[in-house]
Amino acid sequence: MDLREKVIAIIADQAMLEPADVMPEQSPADLGIDSLGLVESIFAIEEAFDISVPFNANAPEESGFDISSVGAIVAAVERLVQDRHAAA
Amino acid sequence: MTGARRVVITGSGTINSLGHDVPTTLAAMREGRCGIGPLDLRDAERLSVRIGGQVRDFDPQAHFDRQRIVLYDRFTQFALIAAAEAMAQSGITFDGEAGEMSGVVLGTAGGGLGTSDDSYRAVYEEGKNRVHPFVVPKLMNNAAASHVSMTYGLRGPSFTVATACASSNHAMGLAFQMIRSGMCRAMLTGGSEAMLCFGGIKAWEGLRVMSKDGCRPFSATRNGMVQGEGAAVFVFEEYEHARARGAEILAEVSGFGMTADAADIVMPSTEGAVRGMRAALTDAGLTPEAVGYVNAHGTGTTANDRSECAAVAQVFGPAAEQLMISSTKSMHGHLIGATGAVELLACIMALREGVIAPTIGYEAPDPECPLDVVPNEAREARVEAVLSNAFAFGGMNAVLALKAA
Numbered sequence: 001m002d003l004r005e006k007v008i009a010i011i012a013d014q015a016m017l018e019p020a021d022v023m024p025e026q027s028p029a030d031l032g033i034d035s036l037g038l039v040e041s042i043f044a045i046e047e048a049f050d051i052s053v054p055f056n057a058n059a060p061e062e063s064g065f066d067i068s069s070v071g072a073i074v075a076a077v078e079r080l081v082q083d084r085h086a087a088a
Numbered sequence: 089m090t091g092a093r094r095v096v097i098t099g100s101g102t103i104n105s106l107g108h109d110v111p112t113t114l115a116a117m118r119e120g121r122c123g124i125g126p127l128d129l130r131d132a133e134r135l136s137v138r139i140g141g142q143v144r145d146f147d148p149q150a151h152f153d154r155q156r157i158v159l160y161d162r163f164t165q166f167a168l169i170a171a172a173e174a175m176a177q178s179g180i181t182f183d184g185e186a187g188e189m190s191g192v193v194l195g196t197a198g199g200g201l202g203t204s205d206d207s208y209r210a211v212y213e214e215g216k217n218r219v220h221p222f223v224v225p226k227l228m229n230n231a232a233a234s235h236v237s238m239t240y241g242l243r244g245p246s247f248t249v250a251t252a253c254a255s256s257n258h259a260m261g262l263a264f265q266m267i268r269s270g271m272c273r274a275m276l277t278g279g280s281e282a283m284l285c286f287g288g289i290k291a292w293e294g295l296r297v298m299s300k301d302g303c304r305p306f307s308a309t310r311n312g313m314v315q316g317e318g319a320a321v322f323v324f325e326e327y328e329h330a331r332a333r334g335a336e337i338l339a340e341v342s343g344f345g346m347t348a349d350a351a352d353i354v355m356p357s358t359e360g361a362v363r364g365m366r367a368a369l370t371d372a373g374l375t376p377e378a379v380g381y382v383n384a385h386g387t388g389t390t391a392n393d394r395s396e397c398a399a400v401a402q403v404f405g406p407a408a409e410q411l412m413i414s415s416t417k418s419m420h421g422h423l424i425g426a427t428g429a430v431e432l433l434a435c436i437m438a439l440r441e442g443v444i445a446p447t448i449g450y451e452a453p454d455p456e457c458p459l460d461v462v463p464n465e466a467r468e469a470r471v472e473a474v475l476s477n478a479f480a481f482g483g484m485n486a487v488l489a490l491k492a493a
Contacts, residue, residue, distance in 0.1 A: 035391075036354055039296050057296040058312045058390040 003081065006048055007074045014041045024071030031070075038067065045073075051080040094327035095267045095342075096493065097436065098180065098335040101173025103166050104318030104420050104430050105141035109173055113430070114437050116419065117445040118466045123420050124303060124314050131286045137298045140284050141316030141421025159222055160235065161200035162282035166319035166426075167232035168239060171276055175240060178323035179335060180274055182241045190272055191244035192236045193263045194321070195255025195279030197425035198288060199248075200227030205287040232280045236321070244272050253385070255279055255425035256320070257478035257486035260432065261344035263324050264488075273326050278429035280319035289315065295354070297389050303422070304449035305386035305415035306393050306457040313387040316421025320429035337493040339439045342473070343372025349483025356392055356479050361399035364485035368475055369403070372489035376404045379411065379489075380471025381438045383431045384461075385479045386415020386447065387422055396477065397457040412469065414447040414462040428478040428486070435474045439492040442470050 001009065005019070012019040015031040022031065028038050035057055042053050042065075053076075055063045065080075066072040102109065105123030106116035116123065123141045132138055148157050148165055160168070171192075182190050203226040210216045225231060230248040237246045245266060249259040256279025263277035283289075292298055292315065299312035330337055345367025349360035369376065385396055393415075401408050416434045423430055434445040443466050450463035476488045 034352075034355075036352075039294075042296075043294065055296055056299075056311055058299070058310070062311075 003078060004074050007045060007077050008070065010041055010044045010048065011070055011073070022070055024074070025069055027069050028067060045077055049077060049081050051077070051084055053080065092268050093270060094340060095264050095324055096327050096330050096340050097322050097338040098325045098330050099174035099178025099323035100320070100338060100433060100436060101170035101177070102318065102320040102430060102433060103143055103169045104320070104423065105143055105316050106420050108146070110433060113433060117416060117434055117437060118443055120446045120448045120465055121419060122448055123316070127284065127289070129285060135286070135289050135293065137289055137293050137300055139300065139302070139314055140289070141314065142284055143318050159226065161203045161226040161231060163196060163198070163200060163280045163319070164226070164232040164235050166282060166317070167194060167236055167280035167321060170278065170280070170319040170321035171236045171239070174276065174321045174323050178325070180323055180325065186273065187241040187243045189244055190242050190274040191246040192233050192242050192276040193245070193247060193249060193259045194233040194236065194277065195249045195251070195257070195259035195425045195429065196229055196232060196281055197250055197252050197255050198281060198283040199229035200231055201283050201288050202285045203227040205285040208287070236276055240276065242276060250425065251484045251486070252480035252482055253422070253424055253427060254478040254480035254484050254486040257428035257476065257488055258346065260322070260324070260429065261346060261486055261488060264341045264344050267324055267326050273329055275324045276321055277324055278319065278321035279426035281424045281426040282317050283424060284315060284317045299388060302449050303388040303418045304451060305384065305388040305418050305447050306397070306454060306461040307450045308452040308454040310388045310390065310393065313389055313417070314421045316423045318420070318423055318430060319426050320433060322429070322432065339436050339493055340491045341488065342491045343368045343370070343374065343489035345371055345487045347485045349485070351483055354481050356395045357483060358395045358398045358402070360483055360485050361396060361477070361479055362402050364487040365399065365403045365475060365477065368487035368489040372473070372491070374473050374489060376407045379473045379475055380469065381435070381444055381474045382411060382413040383435050383474065383476040384413050384415045385477040386417055388415070388417065392479065394456045396479065397459055400459060408459060411460065412444050412462050412467065413459050414445055416445050418448040428476060428488070431476055432488070435476050435490050438471050438474055439490060442468055444469050
């Protein structure tokens with residue numbers, strides 16, 4: 001499973017959908033994921049990729065982690081993983 | 089309630105990040121001083137949230153002997169210190185039959201969390217196979233209430249309430265109802281919390297609602313809550329009893345409302361808060377116009393402050409324009425199960441001294457919080473009645489109404 005598939009699997013699991021039914025342009029809200037579900041998904045992403053995701057539930061738009069869509073989340077995770085490798 | 093007994097407050101005590109007693113705490117609230125600063129605790133470097141409203145310069149040995157310190161978790165120590173101040177101010181005694189007619193109801197959310205944290209560290213991290221024999225009597229949530237009861241001979245209804253951030257308001261509301269109904273003559277009541285330990289903060293970090301730089305309720309720039317610690321304890325007393333013994337009356341507790349959102353485990357509901365405030369007003373026989381000040385729950389999270397302001401606007405209608413509402417959490421932090429008790433001090437100060445404690449850290453107006461939040465500086469104003477809000481995770485709401493003595 002590559003990074004994209006892994007992130008989508010985490011989001012799909014939270015949304016109780018099949019990964020194939022999760023589209024990149026959908027937002028967490030489109031998928032029925034509420035704020036608590038989002039916090040749990042981000043935790044699962046951090047654990048899966050051994051990264052630290054900058055996310056404040058009070059001000060998601062100012063967190064520096066784009067959660068506007070599934071595609072944006074995948075891209076943001078890719079960046080964090082790259083940064084981690086660069087730092088290592 | 090026709091013919092019901094009246095309930096008054098004759099003593100108050102506290103220890104929190106603003107001060108180790110009531111006069112120091114009230115002075116800090118008048119000055120708009122902030123008790124929030126860098127956390128001084130073990131493994132703080134492994135935390136991503138490193139600020140809090142800690143009780144500083146606290147020496148347990150100045151208050152308790154060795155035999156007691158080993159039995160008292162920090163939250164019990166805070167409760168006993170606050171209770172001693174309240175008892176001294178009230179001058180009430182609980183000898184003989186008086187003790188049977190009186191009890192103690194305290195709120196806490198974490199109980200002896202520091203004791204749990206230390207013990208888990210010993211067995212998991214340090215690999216020890218033995219813990220101190222007093223772990224259970226120290227960590228249990230009713231330890232503080234029990235020690236207060238033992239210290240003052242309170243032998244009537246006594247227990248602990250745990251409804252997260254509403255714990256102490258629920259506790260004080262129940263104490264009020266027990267005196268009003270005639271079940272009790274006097275009650276020690278309030279709350280105590282000591283969650284500022286590594287495990288306590290780590291758990292809260294997980295929810296991602298904590299601010300890393302400050303508590304700025306109602307400000308457009310707010311970015312979360314900041315935890316505090318400490319206790320406040322009050323003597324609630326039946327009015328005729330207090331008058332007969334010539335006690336000074338600090339304020340009257342006139343109403344209590346409690347509701348459940350029955351909606352979400354963390355997101356607050358405006359509707360539940362509206363019903364809670366209306367229930368307290370009705371119970372107190374107050375109109376919205378009669379209330380001059382609301383001590384807000386005001387956690388500094390996006391969700392609470394927006395929802396609370398909408399609820400206040402609904403309950404108060406046009407009267408919301410004259411209303412002052414402030415969150416003293418901006419100064420002492422969120423004391424979780426003790427927060428309503430410390431905040432009741434601001435309510436008493438408003439009623440007795442005509443000083444409204446400010447919401448400090450206020451930087452920019454938020455169109456979703458269009459109320460007079462008494463920004464940054466305390467204000468002199470005469471108020472005859474106040475409300476104190478507490479809206480807990482789990483959707484459990486508890487609102488107290490107080491009147492001037």
